[in-house]
Amino acid sequence: MENRIFGHNGAPSSLLDVVSDFMRRYISPSEKGTIFLDFGATDSQLAEHIRDQLGFVYVGISYSHDRINSLKSRGFEAYKLPKGLTSSEVEEFLSSLPFGGKAKLVFFLGNIAGEIGLQGWLKILSTIAKVNESPIILRANNISHIDSILQKILNNEPWNDVSSELLGHPFYSSEKSLNTSIERSGFEVVFRSSLLSDGSKEEEQQGHPFLEKDSIYRYLLTELLTPSAQQNPLQFIWLCVPGNTRLIDDPTPESREISRRPFATVAIRTQGDRAVQLREALLCLGGQTFQNFEVLILLHSTNPAKHNSLEMEIAKLPIEFVSKVRIIVVDGGSRTRPLNFALREGVGDYFTFLDDDDYVLPNWLQEFYRLSRVGRGRVLRSQAVTQEHYQTEFQESCYTRSASAILNQYNDKFSLVEHLIENQSPFMTLAFPRSIVDYLHFEFDESLSTTEDWDFLLRSASALGVQSSTTVTSVYRKWLNAKSSSSIPKYEWEANKLALLSRLNSKPLVVPPGEIFALKSVIERRLENENRLRLSINQDHESLVNLIRSLQSRSWRWTAPMRAVISLLRMRKHLSLSLIDVRDRKQVQDLTSIIHSSFWWKISSRLRKSETQ
Amino acid sequence: MFEVDEIGITYQIALGRLPDKALEKHLIWLESAFRVATQKRGIQLTVLVGEYSNSIFAKESTFDSLIEKHRDTFKLKKHIFSNEISPSATHNSLARNAKGDFIVIASPEVIPEPTALDNLISRFEEKKDLGLVDARQIPFEFARDVGFAPNATSWCSRSFMMARKSIFDELGGFDEHLFVCDGEDVDFSWRVKLGGYVVNHDPTSIVHDSSFMRSDKSLIQASSKVSFSPLTKLLLPWKWSREDVFESVWNELKNTPSTEGENAMSSFMQIKKTRSLPKQLDRENRVAIFDSPNYTFLDEGHKSGE
Numbered sequence: 001m002e003n004r005i006f007g008h009n010g011a012p013s014s015l016l017d018v019v020s021d022f023m024r025r026y027i028s029p030s031e032k033g034t035i036f037l038d039f040g041a042t043d044s045q046l047a048e049h050i051r052d053q054l055g056f057v058y059v060g061i062s063y064s065h066d067r068i069n070s071l072k073s074r075g076f077e078a079y080k081l082p083k084g085l086t087s088s089e090v091e092e093f094l095s096s097l098p099f100g101g102k103a104k105l106v107f108f109l110g111n112i113a114g115e116i117g118l119q120g121w122l123k124i125l126s127t128i129a130k131v132n133e134s135p136i137i138l139r140a141n142n143i144s145h146i147d148s149i150l151q152k153i154l155n156n157e158p159w160n161d162v163s164s165e166l167l168g169h170p171f172y173s174s175e176k177s178l179n180t181s182i183e184r185s186g187f188e189v190v191f192r193s194s195l196l197s198d199g200s201k202e203e204e205q206q207g208h209p210f211l212e213k214d215s216i217y218r219y220l221l222t223e224l225l226t227p228s229a230q231q232n233p234l235q236f237i238w239l240c241v242p243g244n245t246r247l248i249d250d251p252t253p254e255s256r257e258i259s260r261r262p263f264a265t266v267a268i269r270t271q272g273d274r275a276v277q278l279r280e281a282l283l284c285l286g287g288q289t290f291q292n293f294e295v296l297i298l299l300h301s302t303n304p305a306k307h308n309s310l311e312m313e314i315a316k317l318p319i320e321f322v323s324k325v326r327i328i329v330v331d332g333g334s335r336t337r338p339l340n341f342a343l344r345e346g347v348g349d350y351f352t353f354l355d356d357d358d359y360v361l362p363n364w365l366q367e368f369y370r371l372s373r374v375g376r377g378r379v380l381r382s383q384a385v386t387q388e389h390y391q392t393e394f395q396e397s398c399y400t401r402s403a404s405a406i407l408n409q410y411n412d413k414f415s416l417v418e419h420l421i422e423n424q425s426p427f428m429t430l431a432f433p434r435s436i437v438d439y440l441h442f443e444f445d446e447s448l449s450t451t452e453d454w455d456f457l458l459r460s461a462s463a464l465g466v467q468s469s470t471t472v473t474s475v476y477r478k479w480l481n482a483k484s485s486s487s488i489p490k491y492e493w494e495a496n497k498l499a500l501l502s503r504l505n506s507k508p509l510v511v512p513p514g515e516i517f518a519l520k521s522v523i524e525r526r527l528e529n530e531n532r533l534r535l536s537i538n539q540d541h542e543s544l545v546n547l548i549r550s551l552q553s554r555s556w557r558w559t560a561p562m563r564a565v566i567s568l569l570r571m572r573k574h575l576s577l578s579l580i581d582v583r584d585r586k587q588v589q590d591l592t593s594i595i596h597s598s599f600w601w602k603i604s605s606r607l608r609k610s611e612t613q
Numbered sequence: 614m615f616e617v618d619e620i621g622i623t624y625q626i627a628l629g630r631l632p633d634k635a636l637e638k639h640l641i642w643l644e645s646a647f648r649v650a651t652q653k654r655g656i657q658l659t660v661l662v663g664e665y666s667n668s669i670f671a672k673e674s675t676f677d678s679l680i681e682k683h684r685d686t687f688k689l690k691k692h693i694f695s696n697e698i699s700p701s702a703t704h705n706s707l708a709r710n711a712k713g714d715f716i717v718i719a720s721p722e723v724i725p726e727p728t729a730l731d732n733l734i735s736r737f738e739e740k741k742d743l744g745l746v747d748a749r750q751i752p753f754e755f756a757r758d759v760g761f762a763p764n765a766t767s768w769c770s771r772s773f774m775m776a777r778k779s780i781f782d783e784l785g786g787f788d789e790h791l792f793v794c795d796g797e798d799v800d801f802s803w804r805v806k807l808g809g810y811v812v813n814h815d816p817t818s819i820v821h822d823s824s825f826m827r828s829d830k831s832l833i834q835a836s837s838k839v840s841f842s843p844l845t846k847l848l849l850p851w852k853w854s855r856e857d858v859f860e861s862v863w864n865e866l867k868n869t870p871s872t873e874g875e876n877a878m879s880s881f882m883q884i885k886k887t888r889s890l891p892k893q894l895d896r897e898n899r900v901a902i903f904d905s906p907n908y909t910f911l912d913e914g915h916k917s918g919e
Contacts, residue, residue, distance in 0.1 A: 287822075316727040359752035397732070397817040399816040401763075402753075402754045
């Protein structure tokens with residue numbers, strides 16, 4: 001079965017395109033006597049298009065006098081369907097029409113329902129269709145599309161799925177219901193097409209802020225409810241043919257799967273380099289008081305030896321625990337890629353993420369479960385403490401050791417505004433409901449080599465809100481002598497941070513209740529800092545002048561395009577240093593140092609010599 | 614490696630107030646640890662569970678199913694003590710009837726990592742004069758001895774320790790009469806050292822402890838004491854011939870009135886009155902460490918693992 005989307009990437013999008021496409025595919029050019037039977041006849045251009053462009057015979061059937069008269073005045077055959085007929089009476093009516101049985105028929109079911117409804121019409125037509133081997137082109141508005149929803153709200157229309165639609169109005173249906181109706185009527189879909197938009201509706205909608213194209217409300221609702229237009233089009237237009245009837249009483253595979261979901265998918269990404277730490281992380285999971293979870297170990301950028309070694313480690317664990325564990329090998333991409341694999345492969349109600357060197361306390365999942373009962377559908381957040389650790393060897397075996405007191409560094413309460421400044425939530429303190437994937441289709445941004453967790457949290461928190469707890473459930477280990485994300489260069493962190501904030505800045509951001517005072521506090525702190533900076537810069541004017549001179553130099557500006565290209569090739573966001581928000585003297589000095597020690601600064605030294613000459 | 618074909622280990626768990634599920638989980642992970650350990654040598658493992666509180670939490674039917682479940686791996690037995698006794702007395706009683714080369718004392722709130730038992734046994738295989746060794750706890754290590762030689766320790770924690778059975782018997786096990794609440798593992802460790810044996814810590818052997826943090830961010834470690842009881846703080850320096858430390862603790866308890874402190878002083882006086890105080894040890898102060906409240910060493914002189 002083929003799918004084809006119209007209106008994508010700027011291609012012309014209309015019902016006529018779709019109908020033409022279907023007719024060309026299904027009807028042979030030699031079958032010019034084919035009759036196109038339009039039930040409803042509401043589309044003003046369709047009749048001429050069928051007759052004049054495609055060369056078929058158009059016949060309209062409608063409840064409406066006006067439409068019938070209009071068609072007849074334009075030279076088309078048209079028949080008025082009496083109101084109030086039962087299904088059998090409609091069937092009889094159609095059988096009495098003069099063309100039945102003589103020519104090939106194509107039914108177009110778009111804008112007619114009446115008391116019979118879509119299901120009723122399909123049943124009526126199935127009898128005729130089977131005898132004549134007639135296809136049906138079926139059109140329905142997607143009831144879950146934001147425009148359909150808003151239309152229903154604004155016009156105060158009933159929300160009924162496919163039954164008792166008002167006369168002459170299009171069908172509204174979900175994709176699932178449409179499939180069900182078609183199959184129960186003895187048809188099968190052979191070709192699916194969709195329209196992403198319907199420009200004819202814009203004139204009707206103007207004036208209401210929710211429907212204005214540039215309104216923030218519409219943008220938000222569209223972004224969140226239809227993140228992928230291809231997955232949620234405005235209209236379904238399907239070509240169906242008589243097929244085998246199938247009863248749909250069995251639960252769908254999806255609903256069967258849901259009844260068996262574990263509470264949480266615990267995703268652990270690892271490169272297989274830290275066997276001791278991974279062993280400890282798995283032991284922490286073994287010690288959980290709440291055991292309803294699955295474990296995905298995402299083995300990234302690895303080799304067969306490490307994979308084998310990991311398998312052997314897993315094999316040592318108790319069988320009851322091993323049954324929860326799946327190893328997924330992820331090739332290529334940045335360190336963010338495994339996280340998207342987790343979203344695709346995980347079957348839990350919630351997604352949680354551990355690095356292979358994290359410690360979680362026995363109540364880690366228990367606390368998430370408790371929060372899920374209180375804050376349904378929200379991102380869940382508990383607390384972490386930090387502690388320094390080091391790795392060393394004893395008797396040819398590696399082990400880890402704590403090297404500091406337990407520190408409390410993160411805010412107890414969650415504030416989205418505060419999180420725009422700094423991430424206060426280590427990744428393992430968060431659990432994301434699977435609705436973020438199933439309905440909002442969120443993914444991790446793989447172009448971010450760091451801060452990918454922060455980015456995901458900000459987007460999720462804005463969309464769903466956060467249910468936060470003050471209970472400490474994990475330990476963030478800071479390594480004194482082992483490889484970790486803290487060994488990634490500072491400029492890379494800054495570049496990723498700027499990239500994610502820039503993206504957030506380009507869209508409206510929903511801020512939950514209670515954030516206004518947090519925002520006020522941040523602004524006040526900023527003003528205070530600015531006053532301090534002004535005093536500080538006045539005392540050290542020269543540093544700032546040096547930084548500005550470096551940024552404005554020809555050598556730096558001329559190398560900007562090359563720097564952007566290299567950043568792109570390395571899959572990193574290009575840092576535009578002219579947009580830096582300078583906060584203090586140290587940052588001025590640090591940034592100047594970064595520029596002057598960079599490769600591009602050094603190789604462009606000749607340009608600077610010519611600048612000074 | 615050992616000179617015998619098979620070694621005998623008695624694994625003891627003193628069970629007080631614990632849900633059955635925790636014991637079940639502990640035994641599941643013990644079985645994995647046993648499987649790993651037996652890859653290198655033959656082991657005869659007997660697990661003894663002693664219930665020392667009046668309430669029976671390990672229900673008969675649950676216990677019978679556990680015996681059946683682990684039948685092919687180790688022998689599991691339960692002893693119920695009719696009078697409420699201390700965990701140290703429980704372990705002593707279990708050990709009296711135990712056989713084997715080694716004894717493992719394990720808290721029911723820990724679960725051993727699959728390589729933990731294998732690693733501890735290896736330490737005894739490497740060092741003939743090793744008398745006692747304990748494992749490292751995660752997610753929070755017991756606050757002691759960090760920064761010195763990896764296997765250096767002033768004492769071993771009974772959350773997960775392994776001793777030569779002969780030494781345990783020779784020393785009479787834990788001092789159950791004096792150390793009822795806590796401190797018995799500190800005292801035992803020092804007596805092992807005093808007997809000329811080595812006491813070590815094995816950082817490669819890991820056990821998971823049921824640690825939680827209160828809302829004020831203070832730590833609760835289920836199997837280990839974060840701080841010792843006032844009575845233990847009096848008894849340990851007295852027994853280990855540190856009158857200066859005893860006096861300091863006594864004065865502190867006196868000057869900072871609290872019910873617990875007053876009870877501790879009163880109990881001590883009662884013990885003294887009934888002549889139940891034991892003979893004082895380590896007169897030359899070679900073994901016992903009182904550098905810190907956790908009886909850990911603080912100076913470089915103790916950094917060796919010997």
